[in-house]
Every structure is written in C-alpha cells, then in structure tokens.
Amino acid sequence: MGERTRKITIKDIAAEAGVSIALVSFVMNGKSDGKGGYRVNKETAERIRSVAERLNYQPNDAARMLRSGKTNTIGVIVSDISNKFFADIARCIEDRAYKHKYTVLFGSTDENSQKLENLIEVFRNKGIDGLIVVPCEGADPILRKLADENFPLVLLDREVPGADLSSVVLNNRRAGGQVTEVLVKQGYRKIEMISYSMNLSNIREREEGYRACMTENGLGEYVRIHHLRHDRMDRITEILRDARERQVEAFVFATNTLALQGVTAIFRQGWQIPRDFSMVCFDTNEAFDLYKTAAACVSQPIERFGAEALDLLLKSIEHRDQPMACTRVVLSPEIVEYNKFDSYHKN
C-alpha cells in the first residue's frame, strides 16, 4: 500500500496485445466498426478490448483533449447554484449529461457580469465544448462575443433580447398573468407586485403578465410594481408597511426568493396570511407547500428545462461547423392552486 501504480496507457495495451497503438486507439474509440473507413479484424479488436479490460485501462482525457480539442465537458453557469430552482435544474442537466458521457462544470455569477466573464474564461481554458448560461444583467456583450465565435451556447431561464441565441425559457408573461388571475378570481382587487429592479427578461415578462391581467380585469388603476434591488432586500419591510396603510389586499411576488423575504417580513410585523395579505408567487418551497401560504404558485417544469437546454446544447456542439441554428424553446407554466378550503390548517 502507498505505492503509486503507474497509469495504464494505450502503449501498455498495444505491447500486451502485440499490436500498434493506433489500432488500440481505433478500437477504444469504437471506430473499428465499419463506418469510419477503418475496419479492424474482429478477433484483434476483441483481444485488444479484453486486454484493456484486464489492465483496467482508463483513457487520459487531457491527452485526448489536447489532440482532438474535444473534452466532453460542458459548463453550466447560473445565478446561484445553491438556489433550489437552479440546483434542481443543475441536477437534471448533470444526470442527463452523464448519460451522454459529458461532464459538467458549474459556476455561479451572483448576478454579477464580471464574475460571469471570469467564469467563462476559466471554463474555456478548461476547454469546455459548450455552455449553458443564465444571463445576468450586463451579460449581453459577453454572450454576444461567444456567439460571434460560433461557440455552442444555450441560454436558460432568461434571454438576451435582440441577440440570436438559443434559449429555453418559461412563458413568463402567461405565467405572470395566470397566477395573478387566481387572486382576481378570489375577489381581490388591490393587488400589487413585488419585483426586482434588475433588468432581466423573465422578470420583465412576469410584470407584463401581471399588468395585462389587471388591466383586462378592469383593475388597471391598482397596478403597482415595487422594484427591489437584490442587494437591498431589507427595503421590503417598508414597502409592506406602506402597502398595509394603503390597504393593499394581495401581492404577486416575481420570484420565490422575493416571496420568502416578503412572507418573513409580513410575519415579523405580526401580520398573517391570508388574514392580512394574500399572495401568489413563482415556484414553491416547503413553507408555502406545507402551509398553503400562497394562494397559488407558478410551477416550472424543472426537468424539461434541464433536458431541453442540454439537448439543444449537444446538438449545437455536434454541428459546430454549420452556421449556428438558433432555437427558442418556450415552456408552459402550470399554476398550482392551494384551495384554502382544502387546507389542513383551518383559518
């Protein structure tokens, strides 16, 4: 024990099997079967394979990469990988990528475009074959540059308006409208929205949806969207206090994080839900789920997000030579209503 066992290389296999390293390489890459133009004797191939097996041969990815430029590695950059929504998607992507023999590198921007740029640089040095990105504010020029190089790239969750980039997003406008409608149907009128000040496509569209729903229901006069800076979430308390005075009845939270902050603040004030305020939000969490805090949540198809993004990326990696075809996948939201009369917790 403690001995370093030297790594087995194709050279060792070649020697052991009494063939050339080229043959080993072909066999190990499955290029021995007709198509590639190279046909290796069936028995020879079998012998090579068995020797490789016996010696427990593991190809050296660095060498392969240096030579072929292919790494079978992709990068996934999200806002915050510890955020449940992104963590779940990341997990789906990882599992699916693994099946395709790809390894995934993860990174978080914390909504900072400088970090995004750094991460992309690091990842590219690692030789990733492609990239899935949740763009943050200010990401546009960075991503455009990538696209101009024809680098395989897929946007997730948010888009870069005006850029021809493949993306997988939710129909946020519809989701925003439908979730607002739940409140309207329940008879609330003074419904306001709590949102981020960040200029992100998904947020803007959710706001659009809210606004449209309100207007269509003749509640245009009550439309009001509060914009929070994500680094100044504490401001939410004063917004809520003010809202309470203005007798606002319900809120649409543009993200789960906002909703969690909001509900926490509401409880801290001694107010209750839905006694003092009603609410709906995007995505769910243990609290809203278990206690039916929200009147409704937008449920996003996590698995499809991951699957579609990865498939799109792999396709784009496969066809790097051809001029990039840009596909836009728009997923449908599902509205989960927590009917208060079904609630475990009688009000």
Added chain:
Amino acid sequence: MGERTRKITIKDIAAEAGVSIALVSFVMNGKSDGKGGYRVNKETAERIRSVAERLNYQPNDAARMLRSGKTNTIGVIVSDISNKFFADIARCIEDRAYKHKYTVLFGSTDENSQKLENLIEVFRNKGIDGLIVVPCEGADPILRKLADENFPLVLLDREVPGADLSSVVLNNRRAGGQVTEVLVKQGYRKIEMISYSMNLSNIREREEGYRACMTENGLGEYVRIHHLRHDRMDRITEILRDARERQVEAFVFATNTLALQGVTAIFRQGWQIPRDFSMVCFDTNEAFDLYKTAAACVSQPIERFGAEALDLLLKSIEHRDQPMACTRVVLSPEIVEYNKFDSYHKN
C-alpha cells in the same frame, strides 16, 4: 463575425516578443522571480507579460495537465447536489476553491455505491487532484483503495469507521442529544425517533445521542427508533398512525428530509403540530423556520464544513509525496430553539 480566431499559444507570444517559448513559460508561471532557480531579466519578463496581455493569452489547461499531471481541479461527490444542505456546502467549496484557482467537479451518488465508483472513475480520468466525498453505504472498499494509493481524499458529513481518512463531520452524538433534550425540557416523555435504515456514521451517532439523552433523563423505557428505507419513505404514514395510537408525544427526526416527509404525512392525517405531535430535527427549512413547526433544529455550520474540507484537501494535495496525515475535524452543532411563546402564530 463567425470567424474562429485561433487560440493564442506561448509560441505566438515567444515569436511576438522575440524570445524562446521556455522563457514565456517561466514568466507565465511566475517562476521568473528568484526562487525557482530561474531568474529572467526584469525587462524581458515585463515585455513578455505585456505581449501576453495584449494578445489575450489563455493557457491551455489540457496541455499543462498532460505535461505536469496537475489539473487544479478537484471533485466533490455528495448524495444529492440538489439537496439544500449539500448544495449550500457545494457553493462554499466552489467559491473558496475558485479563490485558490481550483475548479470543482460535482457529482451525486443517490446513496448508491456503484454510482460513486463510476463517478470516481470519470473524475480520475479528468485528472482531478483530489476528492471530497460524502460516503454512502458500501463506499468503504472504494474509498480505502483510493487512500491506499495515497490519493488526496477528504470525507464530509459522514465517516468510514476504522479507516484512517481525513474527515470533517458534525458532532452528531452531541447534536442528537441536545436536540432531544429540548423536547424533554418541554415536558415530553414519549419521544421516539424516526431514522434511516442506512448504515451511515452520522445517522448512527444521532441515534446514539437520542438514546443517551433519553436514558439520562430516566426515559429509557420510551426509547424507540424507527428505521426507514430511503426508497420507501411512504412507510412513514403507518409508523405515524401507529405512534398516534400508542400516544407518542414527540419525534426526533434524524434528517431534514425525514422531517419534511413526516410533517407532510402528519398534516395529511389532519393532525397538527404541536397540538398532536411535537418535533425536533436536523437542519432547517423554510417551513420549519417560518412557522416554527419544529420545537428546535440542529443548525450545522455549513460554511465551516466547506472551508475545513477544502483546506484539508488542498493541504493533502500539496503534500502528496509525504505519507498522508489524517486529520479529523469535528464541528459543533448549534441548537436553534423556536420558543413557542415567541411564535408569530399563536396556538
């Protein structure tokens, strides 16, 4: 646009600066400053650096790795990266690793030792310099083999009994005892534990802590630990029904996942907390936090988990030559009590 701009290599820099590639390499690796034995003319070094900057040189990690065997990449394998506890730790490790110029590869075992083995193989082919692992059942032989090769390895959250491996774990026994004690102090007597059947060091120790606390408080006769298979969580409902009949008063849940399952099942039965049952658990979540569902939670020092594990690993990578020093870091739990009299939600 659309043009592939060929990657800049040290060769380009050398040509542009009118020096040899060796010199460029030295300068880029900071080995020009006295110590390495190689001293490069200050002006030459400056010239090289400025050319590299101007051409936006990015070293090719694959080449470097092939040549030097060092990748500046580590692997982190947990049970499930989408689990909040692990996602949070992963994020800490990633951030900290990044500062040390390391990249992190993540993987999930789903408590399956076969997956663990596969992941380790894939990661090793990628040439990772070291590994942080949350061992699952059956991981022992796999990890021992790694250790025998003197491969830099740090265990996280759980240990492999009897193996001399570095690890960062919680004082689970103490945590289990202290959190049980909260219930005892509140006057509950028929306190049972809901745990996993998996043979994991952390789980076993939490059970120990519960048992010890009960015994010390003269409640030994009530000690009862229910073991659930993690793939048969639905069984929890019948356990709860039975417990209700036996007039069990409170539960200690061995993990947050178990607690969430348990509380969900309790609510489904129309029972309430703490009216019908009281509970304590490990880690927290939005629901327990917001609604003070649990009487108390064990709070684990997430950041320290990540930091200690990474530091230990980096140290072990640095000293690969020396016989592995095995360090065991045991972190202290913190008990967060949700005093029901402070609760926002009057019972």
Added chain:
DNA sequence: ATGAAAGCGCTAACAC
C-alpha cells in the same frame, strides 16, 4: 539570462 529539445498520451493522416 536565455534557448533547444524531449516528451506527456493520444488521434488521425498516410504508408504498407
């Protein structure tokens, strides 16, 4: 203080 050169392990074009 600087340069020449030998590979790391692998792929793929080409020769036999």
Added chain:
DNA sequence: GTGTTAGCGCTTTCAT
C-alpha cells in the same frame, strides 16, 4: 488490416 509518424501546447532539464 495494421503500423508509422507527426504533432496538439506545455513544462522542465540541460546546454550555452
């Protein structure tokens, strides 16, 4: 069908 060989970009020893 199989073998030979030229690098991929980099680090590092040894000359100069």
